Structure formats: C-alpha cells, structure tokens
Amino acid sequence: MVAAKSIYKRYSFLWMLVPALAIYTMLIAYPFVSSLALSFFKWPGIGPKEYVGLANYKNVLTGYMSREFYRALGHNVIFFILSWLTGIIPGLIFALFLSAGIWGTNFFKTLFFIPNTLSIVIVGFLWSLLLNPQWGFINQALKIVGLGVLAKPWLGDTTLALPTIILVNAWRSMGFFILTFLAGIVGIDREMFEAARIDGANEWQIITKIIVPQLIPIIGTLTILKVIWSFNVFDIVFAMEGTQAGPAGSTDVLGTLFYRIAFGGLGSSDVGMGLGATVVTLIFLIVFPISIIYVYLVEKRTKAG
Amino acid sequence: MKKLVIIVLSLLILVGSFTFAGGKQEKATTGQVTVKFWGWRAQDEAVWKKVQAALQAQGKNIVIDYSTIKPTEYDSKLSLSLQGGTGPDLFLTRRLPGKRTQGLIDAGYIQALDGIVDFSHFTPTTLGFIQSGGKTWGVPFANQIVGIFYNKDIFDKYGLTEPATWGELLDICKKLKSNGVTPFMVPGKSAWALAMQHAMVGVSFPGEEWIGKVIRGETNFMDPKFIELNRMLNDLKVYYQKDFMANDTTDMSAGFAMGQAAMVFYGIWGGTRWKELNPDFHYGYFPVPPKTAKEKPHVYVYMDGSYGLNKASKNKEAAIEILKFTATPEYGKIFSETTGEMTALKDAELPKDNPILLEGYKYANTIASKYIYWVGSPFQKGNPTVYEILREGMQAMYLDKITPEELAKRVQDGISSWYKPLQK
Structure with missing residues (x-):
C-alpha cells in the first residue's frame, strides 16, 4: 500500500501533462492521423468512404496526377532556392548595414518590418494592383523613367510569374530576416571586433572573418525554416494567382495542388479528399525530417548558449 | 467536500442559466421562423x-x-x-x-x-x-447566356454593326485596331473565363450539330474542325489588350466599362458590375458569329443552379x-x-x-445550342473534365506553350481516358 502510494506520488507529475497532451492530441495528432488514414480512401467529401489501399499514392506518384505533382514539387524547390537567395542574403546585407549604427537605423528597422505585419492576403492584393500590366504602378513607373521595355506582364508570364511571387514574398519577410540577423550580430562579443581592429583588420575582414562565421548557426536555422515554409507555401500563391496557380500552372505548388484536389476550384466538377490527403501526407514526409533537424539544431544552440 | 459542493453548485447555475436563456429566446421568437x-x-x-x-x-x-x-x-x-x-x-x-x-x-x-x-x-x-x-x-433560379458584349458608343463612333460572320468580326477588330482602339479585353489570368470563351465560340463553330456528333462518338476532338476552332481563337489574340495574360475578370470589367476596349467574351451577369462601375455605359450583345453566312449562330445557355x-x-x-x-x-x-x-x-x-435581358431571352428561346461541351455537358461527368483541360490548355495555347493541334490532343486524350464513346 505504501509502495503503491510512493509510485503514485513519484509519477503524479504525469497528471500535469494531461491538459497539454489532450490539446495536442485533439488539435495536432488526431487531424494528422485521420488525414493519413484518409489517404487510403476514395472520398469526395461526402457519403461513404471507399478503401482503395495505395491507389491514391500510385495516382499521385506515377499515375494521372503525377505530371501535376512533380511540376508542383519542382516549383516548391524553385521557391526555396529563390526565396533563400532573395530573403536570407539581402537580409544579412541589410542587417550588416543597420548594425553599423548608421543614421536612421531604428527608422529603417521599422520600415523593413512593416510588411511583415501585413496579412499575406493584403500583400497579395496590393502587389496584384501594383503589378497590373495596364494601370499598375510598377509598369507605369518604368515607362515614366524611360525603361518601358522592362514593363512586363509580371503575373501573366509563365517565366516571370513564380519569381515575381517569390520577390513579393521576400519583400514581406525581409524584416524578419533582418531582425534575426541583427539579434545575432548584437550577440557577438564586442571585444572580438576591438581585438581585430587593434590587429589591423578592416571592416570587410571583420565582416567576413568574424561576423559571418558567427552567424552560420543562424543562417542554418533560417535555411531550414525556409525549406519548411517553402514546401508549405500556399497563401501568397493563392492570393496572387488563385487556386489555378496560373498562368498554365506555372506557379502551382504542392499547397495549391492540394487545395484544388481536396476542395475543388471554381466550376470544378470533382473533389477528392482522399487524393488531397495523399498530397498532404507526401508534403509531411518531405517537411517532417527537415523539421526534426531544425528542432535538433535549436536544442543544440540552446544547450551551447 | 466543500470544493465538491461549490463545483456542483456552479454547474447547476451554469446549466440553469442556459435553460433560462433558451426559454427567453423561444419566447422572443414565437411565431417567427x-x-x-x-x-x-x-x-x-x-x-x-x-x-x-x-x-x-x-x-x-x-x-x-x-x-x-x-x-x-x-x-x-x-x-x-x-x-x-x-x-x-x-x-x-x-x-x-x-x-x-x-x-x-x-x-x-x-x-x-x-x-x-x-x-x-x-x-x-x-x-x-x-x-x-x-x-x-x-x-x-437562373439561365445564363454567354457571348460577345460590345461598347455601343465605340461601335457608333466607328460606324460598326453587329457582325454576322467570323470574317466580319475580324474586319471590326482590324478597323478598331487601326484607329488605336483595343478590340477585345480578355482576362487571360482567369483561366475559367478562357474555357468559357472556347465553349461559347464552339457552339457557333464547329456548331451544335458537330458537338452532338462528338457526344455520340461519331467524331472526336482531333477533328480538323476542332483544331480550326483552336486556331481561330489563337489567331484572334492579336486583337486582345497588351499583356492580356496578366489580367483577370476584375480588370476586364473595369477596362470594358471604362471604354478601354470595345468588346469582351463574357456572360450576361457581368452587366450589373459594368453599370456599377460606369452608370453611363451603353453596351450591346451579339452571339458569337459562325464562320460563314451559310451557318447559323448559336448561343450557349445553361441553367446556373x-x-x-x-x-x-x-x-x-x-x-x-x-x-x-x-x-x-x-x-x-x-x-x-x-x-x-x-x-x-x-x-x-x-x-x-x-434591353440586354430581353435580347438574352429572345436568343435563349430561339438559337440556344442543343449540344454543348462545357458546364452541363457529358464531358463534365468524369476526370479530367473538359473544363479542367481547357482552363490550363487555353492559357498554354495563348502563351504559345502549345499549338492548336496540341490543345486538341490534350482534350481528346483527357476525355477519351474515361468517356467511352470517344475510346473507339
């Protein structure tokens, strides 16, 4: 009796986990498991579900959906590469300038961060107006300064549409990268800069030999976050090109492909929740291992700190 | 024990208040549903x-x-x-x-x-x-009619009348373009509207009888007539506004209502928006003309829902x-x-x-196409639907990514993958 009471006391902390575990199960685990289960069924979203085994996976990976799936996957990869180049590198450069304590640093920090506070739908709407080929500000401005030859149908060209969306996305998230890098730069021991200057190092050498190497863990973490965001991207494409992710599917990513399959687009005659769940599961299989690496790196940095 | 009493009492008060609130609502809405x-x-x-x-x-x-x-x-x-x-x-x-x-x-x-x-x-x-x-x-609740809507003031200014053939339509486009007026405002970004454009031209050329033959499997989408239809549409794009593939239906409505283009391929429901944007806007409607005067024009009419x-x-x-x-x-x-x-x-x-509504009624009751291949057609019953193929296919053709022949092949391959009469 005494032993049982002692065991109960020792493990009584488990009760404290119940509320969090219940919320996690309800909001994360259950939807995920039910989505995974759904990927083995044919279900238009209503009525009885029909078990089809791995047919949905076959259709997506090698069957009639494979062309769209691999095209969308390719666009996610492009999204990651271009958004890394247009997000992290400029973010680092701007952060270096702002860390130098130039005039108006706080003003520019705020200015860069403002787009990050806007909802993606608003950003998409605003930029769709700005990029309108006939009366949008961008093309009008290019024409006024004599660069009319550069005025393009930004969102209506299969080559330009995806990079344009990525640039808009970079514009919105720039403030986040700048602030993250600034926090990293502030965290570097100032004595290292002073020692380097005494040793005769110039600013370029301080940046390349001290600041950038010290920021490598942050760059790594941000890169992993970029991978996760790039493979989960949906909202900005949806806001600027709709569920069809046009023109001619040139901006279609896994998120918009999933939306079209699961819920159907305007006028679509079919919806397939099972097939949609299959795409979601495949996105998860891509993102999950990367998320594990991210958590590992963050834990490692926390412990090291 | 004391805690238990408090909890039980709290629950009773909570349940009681809900019951009371429910009763109150019932009373307030008596007789009204x-x-x-x-x-x-x-x-x-x-x-x-x-x-x-x-x-x-x-x-x-x-x-x-x-x-x-x-x-x-x-x-x-x-x-x-x-x-x-x-x-x-x-x-x-x-x-x-x-x-x-x-x-x-x-x-x-x-x-x-x-x-x-x-x-x-x-x-x-x-x-x-x-x-x-x-x-x-x-x-x-509604029957919708689609076709070509035109700016009456622009037509009057250049002495133009509603065309009876595709050739006459092209003549109108040439005259407008030579006078610096954009003949058509087309929403290339709204893929569904391009699929609709294809279908509304299709009922006049190749025409309803030809569509009936495809439905019965007596011909298919690789028929030269269907390829010709694709080519007619593709050739017409020189008369669309510059960079039309970056415009959606919102842009199209604004541009048309504000007189930036003379014509649009659209549905009768667009009129409300055009009048909202420009109350002085005068517009007319005509069915897509057939290729020659020997053929009759038809209109695409469908029950909306x-x-x-x-x-x-x-x-x-x-x-x-x-x-x-x-x-x-x-x-x-x-x-x-x-x-x-x-x-x-x-x-x-x-x-x-x-008058547009009255005209729409007249056309719907006299020259509505018996057969169609867009919404409401047998080609919408399986996967992929003709609508889905045409949405992306029309964008691809307008962007010169595929030829009119390749668009026809996409439709034929997609529909024949599940539509038995076309599997012969």
Missing part, C-alpha cells in the same frame, strides 16, 4: 430581402438569413456542414450533371421536391438540369414556403429586376428597361 440560407452569389442578398417582405405581406412570419460563401470554398463548407448536422435549411446547388450535387443527393442530404413545389412555370429543359433518378432536386432543401431541416415548413414562392412568376420578376439576370421561370414578367 428564421430560415438559414447559404449561397455563393453575393448579388442575391437584395433578392432575399424582397422575398422576405413579399412573404411577410402574405402573413407568413418568415425571416431569411442569407449568407454568402466564397464560390471556391462553398461546396466543401456546405458538404461538411450537412454532414455535421449544422447545415442551412436552404442552399444553392450546382446544376446536374455534376458530382457535387449528385454527391449530396446520393448521401441523402437533399430532399426531392416533386409534389411539394409546383414546377409548371419551368420548361422541361431547365428542369432537366436539376433532375436525376426521375426526381427534381431543386428550384432552378437551383435552391435545394436540406432533408434534415428543422424549419422545413417555412423553407418550403420560400421554395414555393421561388417557383412563381412573381419571384422571377423580383429576381430579374434585382440581378439583371435571366430568371429560370418561363413566364415571368421581364423588366422593360433592360
């Missing part, structure tokens, strides 16, 4: 206010709580709510054949209305778009009263006057001050 109604058409809100007033004038104390849901999200939200038992009493349904409405019928969420609603004011063709298994599953009744509605009596009213000519008049669209009721009084 609120019918929850979902739709994807924002333009109908004013219609339901008028219907509510008309019903109340008849002594029926019914309140219509109409909510609009985004068209792209409507079907999934509706099916989820019906499954969860929280669905609206009445809702808009898409036309048949189509898996969305058929799915709701098969799952037993829609009530058949035969014997409940008097359908004598509808033509059999209109009713056919919402019938399956020998039953009628909704009250049709219907009002369905939730089989599990708790306010069925009041909901049926609304449905009965929507099947009367009086409702047809309210609908057409308010929305500027063609009511699905055959004998409703038409608004005399809307």
